[in-house]
Amino acid sequence: MSDLSSFGFVLPHWFYWGWLAVMPLLMMAWDKWSSKHGGDDAEPEKTVSELQSEEDDPLAHFEYEGNWFTKIVDWMCEKSGLFVAFWTINAVLFYFFEVVMRYIFNMPTIWVHEASFLIFGMQYILAGAFALLHGAHVRVDVVYNFLPVRGRVGMDIFTSMFFFIFAAVLATTSWTFFQDSIMMQETTVETWGIQYYPVKGVMFVGAILLLLAGFSKLLKDIVLFIRLGQERTS
Numbered sequence: 300m301s302d303l304s305s306f307g308f309v310l311p312h313w314f315y316w317g318w319l320a321v322m323p324l325l326m327m328a329w330d331k332w333s334s335k336h337g338g339d340d341a342e343p344e345k346t347v348s349e350l351q352s353e354e355d356d357p358l359a360h361f362e363y364e365g366n367w368f369t370k371i372v373d374w375m376c377e378k379s380g381l382f383v384a385f386w387t388i389n390a391v392l393f394y395f396f397e398v399v400m401r402y403i404f405n406m407p408t409i410w411v412h413e414a415s416f417l418i419f420g421m422q423y424i425l426a427g428a429f430a431l432l433h434g435a436h437v438r439v440d441v442v443y444n445f446l447p448v449r450g451r452v453g454m455d456i457f458t459s460m461f462f463f464i465f466a467a468v469l470a471t472t473s474w475t476f477f478q479d480s481i482m483m484q485e486t487t488v489e490t491w492g493i494q495y496y497p498v499k500g501v502m503f504v505g506a507i508l509l510l511l512a513g514f515s516k517l518l519k520d521i522v523l524f525i526r527l528g529q530e531r532t533s
Contacts, residue, residue, distance in 0.1 A: 308400075309410055310410050310414060315493065319418070322389065323384075365515070368515065369515040376512045376515075377429065377432060379425055379508055380429025382425070383421070386422050387418075387422070390415040390418050397412070409489070409490045414491075421498060421501040421505075424502050425501060425508070432516075449527040449531070452520050456520050463510070466509045469502070470503060470507055476499045477496060477499040477502070480495050
């Protein structure tokens with residue numbers, strides 16, 4: 300980072316990346332500890348996507364524990380979504396700091412906006428697997444909702460080929476972007492000039508998680524499709 304002392308307080312690059320890596324782990328550990336020692340055994344309220352899944356997703360009423368692969372993948376998807384969810388706290392604090400510095404001290408920052416939109420961009424790509432796990436992705440249901448349960452599952456299996464094409468292209472291109480960014484030691488064009496290759500790396504990680512989540516869902520759909528067929532013939 301070049302000399303930016305004339306711009307007031309500037310968040311160091313190393314602290315930004317280190318904090319994004321450590322802060323969610325601390326929050327997750329604190330949440331686990333508080334749940335364990337707080338004596339709150341109440342069942343957590345269901346999210347909107349979970350309530351919608353119970354109504355629209357045939358898997359929601361199907362008891363399938365999965366195998367070791369789906370359990371590991373689902374765990375990673377769940378934790379990755381929780382991990383990036385805590386990043387939102389940083390953006391709120393960043394913008395609060397910006398408002399105070401800008402309107403009270405007349406010293407606007409050069410890093411808050413960039414730091415925040417990078418957070419949201421990385422959050423978006425890393426949360427994709429979590430969204431797929433909980434059925435939160437947008438679905439075009441013009442035909443889907445008119446199909447019987449087994450037909451819906453069959454449609455999910457058929458359309459998964461298009462999903463995997465997209466996810467595979469995302470993974471390969473983001474890996475290329477990541478390699479090129481490291482070789483170039485790419486930084487953003489703004490005055491803050493933070494490194495860009497971690498963002499490209501997050502794109503690749505998010506794509507891999509999305510692929511794994513897709514394979515997990517496909518396996519569950521295939522098992523469900525077979526079992527529904529067996530129930531129909533029995």
